[in-house]
Amino acid sequence: MKQIWWKEAVAYQIYPRSFFDYNNDGIGNLKGITSKLDYLKDLGIDVIWICPMYKSPNDDNGYDISDYKDIM
Secondary structure, eight states: OOOOHHHHOOEEEEOHHHHOOTTSSSSOOHHHHHTTHHHHHHTTOOEEEEOOOEEOOOSSTTOSOSEEEEEO
């Protein structure tokens, strides 16, 4: 029987604003996530789920998107 990869995968959810701040402006960012991919792989993480990181007034922790084309 064919094994379905996601049934055995280890997933890790990332909230970008607090994960890793690559440029030291106080807010985590995409570069911070990509700079830690090797670390996540070493932990045995197979899948990452990235929370929204669109431009936002942050009234709802980033889920209140103000521009769907701009990311933080």
